[in-house]
Amino acid sequence: MSASTHHNYQLATDNTSATLSVDNLVAGYEQRVLLRNLFLRLTEPAFVAIVGHNGAGKTTLFRVLTGQLSYQGHIELNGQDLRRLGTGTANGLLAHLPQRNSVTFPIQVRELVVMGRFRHRRSFMAGYSPTDYALADDALAQVGATHLAHRDFPQLSGGEQQLVWLAQLLLQDAALWLLDEPTQQLDVYYRRRVFGLLEDWVHTRGKIILCITHDLDQLPHLPGYLLNLSAPTPHLEPLNETSVTAARLWLENEASLPVHG
Numbered sequence: 001m002s003a004s005t006h007h008n009y010q011l012a013t014d015n016t017s018a019t020l021s022v023d024n025l026v027a028g029y030e031q032r033v034l035l036r037n038l039f040l041r042l043t044e045p046a047f048v049a050i051v052g053h054n055g056a057g058k059t060t061l062f063r064v065l066t067g068q069l070s071y072q073g074h075i076e077l078n079g080q081d082l083r084r085l086g087t088g089t090a091n092g093l094l095a096h097l098p099q100r101n102s103v104t105f106p107i108q109v110r111e112l113v114v115m116g117r118f119r120h121r122r123s124f125m126a127g128y129s130p131t132d133y134a135l136a137d138d139a140l141a142q143v144g145a146t147h148l149a150h151r152d153f154p155q156l157s158g159g160e161q162q163l164v165w166l167a168q169l170l171l172q173d174a175a176l177w178l179l180d181e182p183t184q185q186l187d188v189y190y191r192r193r194v195f196g197l198l199e200d201w202v203h204t205r206g207k208i209i210l211c212i213t214h215d216l217d218q219l220p221h222l223p224g225y226l227l228n229l230s231a232p233t234p235h236l237e238p239l240n241e242t243s244v245t246a247a248r249l250w251l252e253n254e255a256s257l258p259v260h261g
């Protein structure tokens with residue numbers, strides 16, 4: 001099969017189905033424990049919306065999962081001990097989209113997106129192939145950003161940049177995606193579109209997607225789980241009208257605000 005006819009096949013099958021288990025996780029900073037005895041078990045692809053007050057520890061959980069913060073407890077990603085994996089992003093099992101991701105040098109959008117294929121280059125010095133560029137174009141089309149392909153990335157608006165990062169993420173093979181507020185700067189149309197795509201990618205690509213968000217309005221109709229890190233004992237609940245309403249009421253109540261010690 002030629003490279004150009006191969007790319008759709010690769011997109012559909014490159015990914016192994018993901019699993020994640022977090023047992024008795026305790027993590028935080030110096031005197032301040034933010035994550036206490038957290039248990040998560042995901043044995044198949046799933047979307048997980050992570051909500052909670054500012055400072056509840058959402059990004060801290062991602063720091064643990066990306067190997068940037070030490071922890072107590074046990075974490076396995078696709079059956080492998082996270083401690084043995086080192087920085088998960090480096091070995092390709094995990095892809096992370098941070099809250100702020102800045103690029104200050106001029107670079108065309110399409111060139112930035114194709115970098116998501118860096119693992120597939122034959123060598124460090126090798127360029128990207130026509131297949132890689134076809135995949136980049138496909139990813140841009142999926143997020144609705146084809147019109148941005150030839151623009152200079154640093155000149156895009158914040159929301160446009162978020163779409164481009166999502167397109168780049170789509171080209172990585174990682175089983176677990178960590179998205180830190182990926183729709184924060186998007187307008188209502190793109191918010192809905194991106195949450196719809198995340199749902200789709202769980203099923204078509206076999207991903208586990210952990211998505212930090214304050215965008216509760218988008219959640220009730222998405223299949224998946226809710227993890228409210230501001231709850232007294234955070235745990236996975238099915239995403240539905242009832243769980244999202246309960247989380248909203250809890251988060252809106254001043255009594256639930258974290259007491260900083």
Ligand SMILES: Nc1ncnc2c1ncn2[C@@H]1O[C@H](COP(=O)(O)OP(=O)(O)OP(=O)(O)O)[C@@H](O)[C@H]1O
Nearest residue numbers: 029030032034052053054055056057058059060061
């Ligand atoms: N290196 C650090 N040392 C000490 N405290 C820290 C450190 N990094 C973060 N914190 C504190 O830990 C708390 C949790 O931070 P974290 O970034 O996990 O919050 P978050 O739930 O992602 O919040 P937000 O919704 O505002 O992004 C915050 O109060 C933060 O100030």
